[in-house]
Amino acid sequence: MTEDTTFHHGDPAPSKPLIEMKGIQKHFGSVIALAGVSVNVYPGECHCLLGDNGAGKSTFIKTMSGVHKPTSGEILFEGRPMSFEDPRDAIAAGIATVHQHLAMIPLMSVSRNFFMGNEPVKKVAGIPFFDHDYANKITMEEMRKMGINLRGPDQAVGTLSGGERQTVAIARAVHFGAKVLILDEPTSALGVRQTANVLATIDKVRKQGIGVVFITHNVRHAMAVGDRFTVLNRGQTLGTAKRGEITQEELQDLMAGGQELATLEGSLGGTV
Amino acid sequence: MSNAPTQPATDERIKSRSKFREALIRPELGGIVGTVAVFVFFALFAFDSGMFTSKGVLNWSQVSAQFMIIAVGACLLMIAGEFDLSVGSMIGFAGMMIAILAVTLGWPVWMAIITTFIVCVALGALNGFIVIRTGLPSFIVTLAFLFILRGFTIYFPQTIERKTIIGGIKDAAEGDWLAALFGGKILTGFFSWLGDMGLIETFSRGSREGQPVVDGVPMLIVWALVLVVFGHVLLTKTKFGNWIFAAGGDAEAARNSGVPVNRVKISMFMFTAFCATVFATCQVMEFGSAGSDRGLLKEFEAIIAVVIGGALLTGGYGSVLGAALGALIFGVVQQGLFFAGVESSLFRVFLGVILLAAVILNTYIRRMITGER
Numbered sequence: 001m002t003e004d005t006t007f008h009h010g011d012p013a014p015s016k017p018l019i020e021m022k023g024i025q026k027h028f029g030s031v032i033a034l035a036g037v038s039v040n041v042y043p044g045e046c047h048c049l050l051g052d053n054g055a056g057k058s059t060f061i062k063t064m065s066g067v068h069k070p071t072s073g074e075i076l077f078e079g080r081p082m083s084f085e086d087p088r089d090a091i092a093a094g095i096a097t098v099h100q101h102l103a104m105i106p107l108m109s110v111s112r113n114f115f116m117g118n119e120p121v122k123k124v125a126g127i128p129f130f131d132h133d134y135a136n137k138i139t140m141e142e143m144r145k146m147g148i149n150l151r152g153p154d155q156a157v158g159t160l161s162g163g164e165r166q167t168v169a170i171a172r173a174v175h176f177g178a179k180v181l182i183l184d185e186p187t188s189a190l191g192v193r194q195t196a197n198v199l200a201t202i203d204k205v206r207k208q209g210i211g212v213v214f215i216t217h218n219v220r221h222a223m224a225v226g227d228r229f230t231v232l233n234r235g236q237t238l239g240t241a242k243r244g245e246i247t248q249e250e251l252q253d254l255m256a257g258g259q260e261l262a263t264l265e266g267s268l269g270g271t272v
Numbered sequence: 273m274s275n276a277p278t279q280p281a282t283d284e285r286i287k288s289r290s291k292f293r294e295a296l297i298r299p300e301l302g303g304i305v306g307t308v309a310v311f312v313f314f315a316l317f318a319f320d321s322g323m324f325t326s327k328g329v330l331n332w333s334q335v336s337a338q339f340m341i342i343a344v345g346a347c348l349l350m351i352a353g354e355f356d357l358s359v360g361s362m363i364g365f366a367g368m369m370i371a372i373l374a375v376t377l378g379w380p381v382w383m384a385i386i387t388t389f390i391v392c393v394a395l396g397a398l399n400g401f402i403v404i405r406t407g408l409p410s411f412i413v414t415l416a417f418l419f420i421l422r423g424f425t426i427y428f429p430q431t432i433e434r435k436t437i438i439g440g441i442k443d444a445a446e447g448d449w450l451a452a453l454f455g456g457k458i459l460t461g462f463f464s465w466l467g468d469m470g471l472i473e474t475f476s477r478g479s480r481e482g483q484p485v486v487d488g489v490p491m492l493i494v495w496a497l498v499l500v501v502f503g504h505v506l507l508t509k510t511k512f513g514n515w516i517f518a519a520g521g522d523a524e525a526a527r528n529s530g531v532p533v534n535r536v537k538i539s540m541f542m543f544t545a546f547c548a549t550v551f552a553t554c555q556v557m558e559f560g561s562a563g564s565d566r567g568l569l570k571e572f573e574a575i576i577a578v579v580i581g582g583a584l585l586t587g588g589y590g591s592v593l594g595a596a597l598g599a600l601i602f603g604v605v606q607q608g609l610f611f612a613g614v615e616s617s618l619f620r621v622f623l624g625v626i627l628l629a630a631v632i633l634n635t636y637i638r639r640m641i642t643g644e645r
Contacts (some may be wrong), residue, residue: 088530103528105521106642107588108514116518119511129509145379158642 006253016079017042018211019064019095025072026059033059035235036073041180041211046202048222049215050241051232057215060232061182065097066090078179096168096178098186101173106158108152111139113157114172146201161186161193174205181205182213187221199225219251231255236243297640299582299590302633303597305572306580306626318612326472326486330612333425336603337496338551339577340596342494344503345540345547346574347595351507352540353587354410355405356396358417359548359574364425364565365391368551370561371438372428374445381441382450389549395421396545400538410541411414426564442560455496455557457488459604493615496596498548503592517542520587576623577602582631584638601626 026034034056041047051057062068064075066084075082077093084090087097091110104113115135119166122131136153141148146167148160164198166186171182183202187195199271202225206212216222222229238254249262314323322328341410342359343417349356374383403410429436440560445451467474467484474484507513519536526533551570556562580598583590602623611621 018398085618091530103525105518105588107521107584107638112514113518116514117527119514120512128511128604130514131619132509156641189622238395 015043015054017115017136018078020074020076021060022074022076023061024063024070024075026056026063026068027071032069033235034063037232037237038215038233038242040238041213041232042207043179043211044206045227046206046212046214046225046230048226049232050217050219050222050229050251052255053215054234055232055255056235057217057232058184061097061184061215061237062174064090064180065095065182079164094177094180096173096176096181097182097184098166098173099184100169104157104169107156109154109252110143110160111135111153114139114142114168114175118176129187140174143168146171146204147197161194162187163190165188166198170201170205172199172208174208178210180211180213182215184215185217186214187218195221204271212239217255219248219255222251223248276548279461294479297637299637300594300597301582301637302630303581303594303601306601306630307597307604310608313613314608318559318608321611321613323608323611326484328484328607328631330490330568332603333493334490334609337490337493338555339573339599339602340496341492341499341547341551341554341582342544342570343494343575343577343595343599344499344592345544346571347578347583348472348507348516349540349544349583350504350575350578350583350585351520351587352537353523354400354517354537354540355414355575356541356544357414357513358421359398359569360567360570360572361418361421361425361545362392362395362545362548363555363570364553364562365395365421365563367556367562367566368425368438368548368564370428370556371441372432372451375440376432379449385450385454385553388553389546392545393542396542397538399545402530403541404534404537419630422564425438425566426458429562429564431633435443436564437561438563440506440563441556442561445557446544446561446624451557452491452532453551454491456491458491458494460488461489490554490558492558493526495550495554497573499550500596503595512536516589528540572604579634580626582630582634584634585631587633589638589641598630 002183009230009258019038020038022038022226023036024034024038025109027033035059037056039047039060049057049060059068064178066087066089069085070081075084076094080130084093090097092149103116107115108116111132112135115138120131120134120138122134123129140205148164148167151159157168160168166183170183176253184247186198186202190198199221202212202214206225206227214222226244229243229251230240230241233255241251322600323332340588340601342363346359348355349502352587369388369391370384371385373379379387395417399410399414402408403413406413421542426436427437445455463472463486466472472484472486475481501592507516515531515533515536516529518529519533523533548567548570552562552567555566577598578590579585580601581591581594581596583595605622606619610616
C-alpha cells in the first residue's frame with residue numbers, strides 16, 4: 001500500500017538520503033510484524049517515527065540497526081545496498097542506537113561510560129593502558145557542548161538525571177562518528193524540563209548533519225523537533241508528512257488507528 | 273556546534289561536596305578503617321603477645337597473603353558480576369593433583385605444576401562457559417563444581433594410595449626450579465644482614481645460633497603482592513578493567529556498547545582458578561603434602577575479604593586494594609586472637625559481625641555514589 005515514490009511529494013530532496021529502507025517486511029513465524037515499511041532519512045533532518053504500542057516501531061528500528069534481518073525488502077546506506085549481520089556491522093557503518101533502556105552503567109563514572117567499548121589507550125613501556133587523562137578531557141568537553149555540568153569526569157552516571165543520561169548517550173554516539181542516530185523513545189520516561197533538554201540535544205545533533213530517527217508515541221514531542229513524520233500502524237506506514245503539512249491533531253488521529261484512515265486521506269494530501 | 277553554548281557556571285542544584293566527603297566515597301573505605309582499627313586494637317591489647325616480633329609478623333603476613341591470593345581472583349570475578357564457590361575445592365583438587373603427579377606417578381615437579389595449572393585454568397574456563405551458555409547463576413554452577421572437585425579430591429588418593437593425604441613432596445621438589453618459585457624464600461641475604469646488625473631477632477642458642485628467626489620472605493607473600501598489584505593495575509588502568517566493571521555493572525548495556533562480555537567473564541573465571549592454583553601450589557610446597565580437606569570454606573573467606581574490601585555482591589563495583597586490605601584484616605585478626613590467647617571459635621563470631629558491618633557500609637556508599645535514596 002505504500003510506495004516509495006509517494007514520499008517525496010513537494011520539494012526535491014535536499015541531498016541524497018543517508019539511509020533508505022524500502023518495502024521492509026519482517027515476519028516472526030506466523031506473525032507479520034512489518035508488512036512493507038519504507039522510510040528514508042536525510043542528513044541533518046529529524047525523522048519522527050510515530051506509532052502506538054505494537055505498531056512495529058521497535059521491530060523496524062531493530063531492523064535498521066542490524067538486530068533483525070528483514071524477511072524481505074532492501075536497505076540502502078549512502079546509496080549502497082547493505083545487509084547487516086549483527087549490530088556491530090551497523091555501528092561500524094555509522095548507525096548508532098540509543099536505547100530506551102540505556103546503555104549506561106550507573107555505578108561507573110561518566111568518562112568510563114562514555115568510552116565504554118571504545119577505550120582510548122596510551123602505551124607505557126609497550127603495555128597499553130587506559131588513557132584516563134584523555135578520556136576525562138574529552139568527556140568534559142563533550143558534556144559542556146551538550147550543556148551538562150559535571151562535578152567531574154569521575155562522577156557516577158547514577159547521579160545524573162534521566163535526561164542527562166540520554167544526553168550522555170547521544171553525545172557518545174555522535175562523538176564516535178554516528179551518521180544516523182536512532183533514538184528509541186528517549187523522552188518516554190522524562191519530565192517536562194528534561195524532555196526539553198533532550199529535544200534541544202536532538203536539535204544540536206541534527207545541525208551537525210546527522211540524520212536523526214526519533215521514535216516516540218508523543219505527538220507533541222515529535223512536533224517540537226521533527227522535520228518529517230512517519231506514522232506506523234499495525235506494521236504498515238500510513239504515510240510520511242513534512243513539517244507544516246500536518247497538524248498535531250491529524251498525527252494524533254493517524255496514530256490512533258487505521259479506521260479513520262479514509263477520512264484522513266485528504267488531510268495527508270494523498271500520501272496514504 | 274562550533275560555538276560553545278553559553279551555560280551557567282554552576283548548577284545551583286549540585287551541592288558542593290567537601291573533599292572529605294569525596295574521599296569517603298571510595299570502595300576501599302571500609303578496608304582502610306578496618307585495617308587501622310584492627311592494628312590499633314591488637315597494638316593496645318596484644319602488643320606483648322609476640323604478635324609484633326619478626327616471627328609474629330611473618331606469621332600473620334603469611335596467613336594474610338594466603339587470603340589475598342584468592343581474594344584478588346574472587347574480587348575481579350565479583351566485579352565482573354559472577355561468583356566462584358568452587359575456589360576451596362579447586363585448592364584441594366590442585367594440591368592433590370600436584371601430589372599425585374609428582375609423588376605417585378613420579379613426574380618431575382615442574383611438569384606436575386604446569387599440568388595442574390593448565391587443567392585447573394581449563395576447569396575455570398569450563399565453569400565460565402557453562403555459566404555464559406546456560407545463563408544460569410554462577411552461584412549454582414560453581415556450587416556443583418564445589419562438590420564435583422571435592423569428590424574427586426577425596427576419590428583419587430583413596431583409590432590410588434588408599435589414604436587421603438599424600439606426602440613426600442618436599443623430597444620430590446628438592447632442587448626443582450619451578451617448585452622454588454612457590455615454596456622458596458627471597459631476600460635471605462638481606463635478612464641475615466638484618467640479623468647480624470641486630471635489627472631483627474636471632475636465635476640465641478642451638479644449631480642455628482646467630483641466624484635470624486625469620487630468614488627471608490616466603491614466595492607466598494611475593495605471589496600475593498604481585499597478584500594484588502597486577503589485579504589493581506588491570507582493573508583501574510586498562511581497557512580490560514573498564515570491561516570488567518561494565519560486564520558486572522550491566523551486561524546488556526555493556527554488550528550494546530560493544531564490550532565482549534562473555535570473553536571478559538570467562539577469563540575472570542580462569543583467573544580465579546589460576547589464583548586458587550597458586551594458593552594450592554604454595555601450600556603444597558610449604559607443607560610438603562597434599563590433603564583431601566585442603567581449602568575447605570576458602571571460597572567464602574575469599575568472598576568475605578572481597579566484601580570487606582568494598583565490592584558489591586551484585587557486581588560492577590569494587591577494588592582489588594580493598595580486597596587485599598580485607599584479606600589483611602582477616603589474617604591479622606585470625607592470628608591476633610591466637611596470639612592474644614582468645615578462644616579461636618570467637619574468630620567466627622568476629623567474621624560474621626564484620627561481614628554484616630561491611631555489607632551495610634557498602635550499601636550506604638553505593639547510595640551515595642548513585643544518588644539513590
